[in-house]
Amino acid sequence: MFTGIVQGKGSVLSISEGESVWTFVIALPDVEGLARGASVAINGVCLTATEIDGSSVAFDVIQETLQRTNLSNLSVEDTVNVERSLKMGDELGGHLLSGHIMGLGEIKHKAAVGEGVDMTVEAPSSMMKYIHEKGYIGLNGASLTIGNVEANRFNIHLIPETLRLTTFETLAIGDAINIEIDAMTQTVVATVERMMKQEKAGGPS
16 A cells, blocks of 8 residues: 655666566665565556665566556656555555556646646546545545546646655656546445435335
């Protein structure tokens, strides 16, 4: 599990494109206590560390993950958001995320507002039932509060500290962004939908 509090930025050192698996080697900002088999969120995607050489860590990524996320768009020297997995006793500063990306959004607008940045993201229409103003969302692994929502677009305000710790400052209009909806929000929406269906059907079945 992860909190959505990005701990820093990693740098892509190499990408080996196999037939069924790509191997990414990424320089992480903190490898203290990291062991082979440990989970690390890279742009919000839960990956397993397969090899560790100093601060350089290798991750194998299967085709399904490449198709569902923006990891396939990465190039050598690109930066990524990094979060180590949550440990017992750690402070939960964001909201619980699993590292399982639900879909890709697209950045449609980005503008500086004071020392922060306002960003508009377009999401798949199937995900919009989970996205509401003042709710939480995971974008490239960062736990963020949703602003105004209109049609299949929503706004996010990025504060200076978020910009410092993440890659959002370098993202451009048209870039794909990983979206994760937390399990609690998914459960609430599913429960409400079930109750509404029961009411339309004349009561519980």
